[in-house]
Amino acid sequence: MNVLVEMSDIGKSFPGVRALHGARFELRAGEVHALMGENGAGKSTLMKILSGIHARDRGTILVQGQPVEIASPAQALALGISMIHQELSLMPDLTAAQNIFIGREPRKGFGLLLDEARLNAQAAEIFAGLHLALDPGTPVRSLTIARQQMVEITKALSHRSRVLIMDEPTAALNAAEVNELFAIIARLKADGVGVIYISHKMDELQRIADRVTVMRDGAYVDTVPAATTSIDTIITMMVGRSLAGDHPGPAPVASAPAVLQVSGLRRGTAIRDVSFTLHRGEILGFAGLMGAGRTEVARAIFGADPVERGEITLNGRRLAIRRPQDAVRAGIGYLSEDRKQFGLATGMDVRNNVALACLGRFTGFGGLLKEGAMRDAAVRYIGQLGIRTPSDRQEARLLSGGNQQKLVIAKWLLRDCQVLIFDEPTRGIDVGAKSEIYRLLADLAQEGRAIIMISSELPEILRLSHRIAVMCEGRLTGILPGGASQEEIMRLATQRDANGVQGDAGAGARPMAEATA
Structure with a gap:
């Protein structure tokens, strides 16, 4: 059994949040290992640690049996680890080949000129190995999402990666494109590449995964064989936490x-x-x-x-x-998931934010604002909603997250x-x-x-x-x-x-x- 990656007792905290504690994961050569869990279970954080985006607080990482420190994505690439994110990171105006070798382009003329012919030939060689009928000189902008994903995979393999992390790779693909992607993954398996497959789509597991690891609340739950484990069992593993207080x-x-x-x-x-x-x-x-x-x-x-x-x-x-x-x-009022960008004017004070959705009500002759009426409205909702602020003149950016959310609610309540x-x-x-x-x-x-x-x-x-x-x-x-x-x-x-x-x-x-x- 050739183990490519072994992560043990991984811990990671961000300000106010313990994202991972005691997390672990193992990847073998030539397997597709699905990583499952609810939103916020810690999957992406664990993989960002493996790919060098985040530094772990504790725990050990072994790559092919050797302990490693992965301080950056470049270091992860040097270790043969590549991550393909759900949001593709290609440059649309460059060709497929240019995207694959960006920053590593072959050169000629004493290194002063790009060698486009060699660049395209190297990309074509990798495409051929994957049985991909794709012209290296095609601008990425003209490719389908599925084809762009193939370019991302090729880019990862051009670094001679043996570990490929795929985050929701089929999110934007139709059925035919999914089949094409799965055929590529099967070839990678046959070549001994280990694929870490993050997905919420249960029906894909038994089609493609060899093993499934489930995480919950930042911790490891279990690793099970995909072929013999039911979807219901995996779902139960994902949501198995008890509800505090048992609210029905x-x-x-x-x-x-x-x-x-x-x-x-x-x-x-x-x-x-x-x-x-x-x-x-x-x-x-x-x-x-x-x-x-x-x-x-x-x-x-x-x-x-x-x-x-x-x-x-x-x-x-x-x-x-x-x-x-x-x-x-x-x-109709809408409180966006990104309250700082879409819900608040963070540089303005509490008074002005409360009045923001109905300024017409507080505008007097000549366009002057009725500051007294605005103050009264703000003070009323500060009391009604329990907004903790020194005064209605406090800047919104200085409030805690919970009080910022209450401030957005106040804005829409004032609008009735x-x-x-x-x-x-x-x-x-x-x-x-x-x-x-x-x-x-x-x-x-x-x-x-x-x-x-x-x-x-x-x-x-x-x-x-x-x-x-x-x-x-x-x-x-x-x-x-x-x-x-x-x-x-x-x-x-x-x-x-x-x-x-x-x-x-x-x-x-x-x-x-x-x-x-």
């Missing part, structure tokens, strides 16, 4: 009047005919794995991204939402939005502040606000949601009651070929193929 979810509110109805929303492959209803006083949780399309749906409803088709109705009135201003005027969309409401917030945000969301629902909550944390979804809409690859694959299990959610979150219509009755845990409109 709030009581259903299906009898409450419908506030927001979304029908047939579509935008390419990102949103595929999504339909659902949101009721008064309801928190509708949106669950799904990374890239499932949850944020895309929220941005489409808010008018931040255009849609190809679909209908949005608020209180029985059809809306024409072409930009965020249209949504705001209709009474009927529908509030919370995208990852507790991202980057400490445990104490999370509880305050949870209580605040529950209070808003009790007041009759209709809330869409997107979260990658299943305990958070289960704790707060009256119903849970689950997405996979742009489709709404099921709507579950708030008391559903993590296993039920994960099953729908990995249900790739969902057929049928989206239903929004609160009648229980039905896959979409069985739901009725």
Whole structure:
């Protein structure tokens, strides 16, 4: 058994977050080893340590039996370790061959000129070894995503890499392109290359993986053979943590009047005919794995991204939402997952941020702001939401993450939005502040606000949601009651070929193929 990589007792912390503790991983030559786990399980952090992007705090790494320190991606490459990220890093205006050998181009004329003929010949040689029919002189911009991925693989192999880390390699590929990629991976296996395969797509495991390692909450869970381990077992390993306090979810509110109805929303492959209803006083949780399309749906409803088709109705009135201003005027507020970039003006004070969504209300004669009225509004919400700040003149950037989130909420409450969309409401917030945000969301629902909550944390979804809409690859694959299990959610979150219509009755845990409109 030729072990290429062995990672043991790996620990890594970032400010306020313990990302990895006691993590381990082993990769053998000529195997595809799948690395699985929920969002935030620590998979990417572990692989970034192996590829030299992050430095570990503790633990050992052996490469072909020798202990190593991997201080940079260049050092990882020198050790034969390459990582292909989900977001490809090619230069679109360069050719395939130029991208492969960038910074290492063969030269002629005393090193003054690039040797394009030799460059293309070297790329063609690697393409031939992979049975790839690809012209090295083709500009990357003109290649499909799948072909660009092949260029990334070729670039990694040009460094004579024996370890290839692939992060969600099929996320943007169709079925034919996936088959082509898998054929390439099979050839790499036959050549003794070890492939670390990070994916959320359960159906790919038994097609391609030899072994599966599962991580949960930054720690190692187990390594199992892919061929003889059921998908249900792997899902249970991924979500097996117990829920503190055992929160079954709030009581259903299906009898409450419908506030927001979304029908047939579509935008390419990102949103595929999504339909659902949101009721008064309801928190509708949106669950799904990374890239499932949850944020895309929220941005489409808010008018931040255009849609190809679909209908949005608020209180029985059809809306024409072409930009965020249209949504705001209709009474829809959106709290982005990146509050610092999209939710706050961090260089401005608390007072101005609270007033930001309705400045017209505070504008007097000659365009002068009514500072007194703005102060009164800010002070009211500082007290109501418990925003910890020395005064309403404190700059937003100086507040903690939890208080910044409350400040964004205050902005939309002052606007008196009927529908509030919370995208990852507790991202980057400490445990104490999370509880305050949870209580605040529950209070808003009790007041009759209709809330869409997107979260990658299943305990958070289960704790707060009256119903849970689950997405996979742009489709709404099921709507579950708030008391559903993590296993039920994960099953729908990995249900790739969902057929049928989206239903929004609160009648229980039905896959979409069985739901009725």
